[in-house]
Amino acid sequence: MSKLNSIQNEIKQLEGGRFQNLCDVYLYRKRNWENIVSLGSMDGTDKTTKGIPDTYYFDNHSNTYILVMYGTRKDATAKLETDVREAIEKSKVDKKDIEEIICCHTSSNLTVEKDKELRSLSGSIKLTLIGIDTLSNDLLKFEYQDIVKDFLGILESTEQVWSLEKFISIHDKSRTNAPLDTKYIDEKHIVDRMKDEVNSHQIILLSGVPGTGKTRLAIEICKKLPMDSNIICVKSNSMPVYQDIKDALDIRRINYLFLDDANTVTNFDAVVSLLSLEDFEQKLKIIMTVRDYALSGVINQITPFKVKVQKLSLMSDDQIETLINSIEDISPFYLRKIMKLSHNNPRIAVIAAIMVKEKNFDFIENGKEILDSYYSQIIEENSSLQMKKLVCSF
The missing domain is CATH 1.10.8 (Helicase, Ruva Protein; domain 3)
Structure with missing residues (x-):
């Protein structure tokens, strides 16, 4: 069974409250919302409560509301009309103050005719319909892998490839790591210099003894990369990681791959060879940390590429x-x-x-x-x- 089919099957098994919670997290991240109110969910549980809309978001820029309705019934298509109508009539908000209605549902049988009827019903209010096909295809993407794991229990990766935010969270849970939210001492403006070096090199290699701040510097560089880029962070657990990395790359965007302790990465040669693939020659940059004792061995493996080596020393x-x-x-x-x-x-x-x-x-x-x-x-x-x-x- 393909991962897409697995995701769709698991979504269909979700009870109403669980589906709402999944979609809340999904929309919050996809839309980059700063706030969200879930009227239809009971706090701390997967139970539903009475509320119209199920969730809403207030846009401070336009001073308008986005109303969200959820449906998991087998007759989800029929329920959509009720959801749209009730979102408009029972939310007790003037039509002019509603920017958009979003309906998330588990149907894949929405006909063109029904779609047109629903859009006519919403009138001047923008209507976005997110069915199981759209939702499941989005959840295949790298940035939603934690949602798929947490809500659907599907895990087909080796758990070595993470988003920047997830990598920081995992890193800070270790008792042997200094938290990454402490003040960064950058008297020589090395972060800005290294960010500029990323643009003119294929690989940025940060080397030094344990504890000198290699990982922290790499994270600070990643934080300054373009917001619309695809940032992938890897921490090896000794399992092959090449395919997971390849699956996480996005040919539509610039990809920045951060390899922490790169000398421990299994299939390291294959991972670095991604720089030579036609699809990624101009769309992939690698930032890596390497402990000083492994530096010469790693350098020997990356000689075909344009590399900038930055050695870090202990602090004064x-x-x-x-x-x-x-x-x-x-x-x-x-x-x-x-x-x-x-x-x-x-x-x-x-x-x-x-x-x-x-x-x-x-x-x-x-x-x-x-x-x-x-x-x-x-x-x-x-x-x-x-x-x-x-x-x-x-």
Whole structure:
């Protein structure tokens, strides 16, 4: 069964409240809405409540409303007329204040005749009909993969390829990572310089010892890329990832592929070779981080391409101090302790500063808790990775 058919079958199995919640998330993201009110859903559940419209959005620019109605009944086509009529008559909003009515439904049998009748019924109000065909084809796209997983339980990827926002969320859940929402110290304006280098190179390679801020710099560069581009982030879990990346590329847009710890990416040669495909020669750029010990090996694999290598070093004392104080106003005593403990490694400094912010001072005498937090998870993950490789070899 194709993934499209699987998505459609799972949508048809959804109860009304679950369907509404799925469509709310889908529309919020697709339309880039800043606010949304779900009258037809009970907070924190998949149950429906009485409300007309089911959901609405207020556009601050036009001072008008977009009303959304949902339907999962088998006679969804027949219900559409009722939904359009009730959205206009029972929402208690003047027609002139309604910019658009959106009807999301699970039917694929809407005839041209019925479509015309519904548009006539809506009059001067824009009517958008989103049936199961449109919805399921949209959900095939890379940017909706988390919705398909969370609401429909469909997972055919290796869970290594993410949107920028999802990558940041996953990254920040690790105890060994410094959160990506802390202040970025950019005294030399390296982010802007690297963004310019992306335009003139096929590959941007950021190298340095662990904790120097390679991933953070890459994320800051990605944040400055054009809003209409397709940004794909990859964190390896040792499984082949080439096909997942290829599926996530969009030939209609410029693609920026971020490979975190690129030397750990399975099928690395094949992934980089995407730069040579005719469809992506002018539409694909790669940003990658590489730890210093693996730099020479990676460079040998990317020599056919135009590459910019940027080496990152540990922060100066002044930069570390600025970074720590951007997280918490720390006393001179604790500041000296953290700076000594970190050895100018920004990742350790951030983890320590967060512990101080959370009033966790027990570690401060010898730094054991910080170092345990920093290294134990790495050891655990590496052990898990070796076990996976061993299992896969049988």
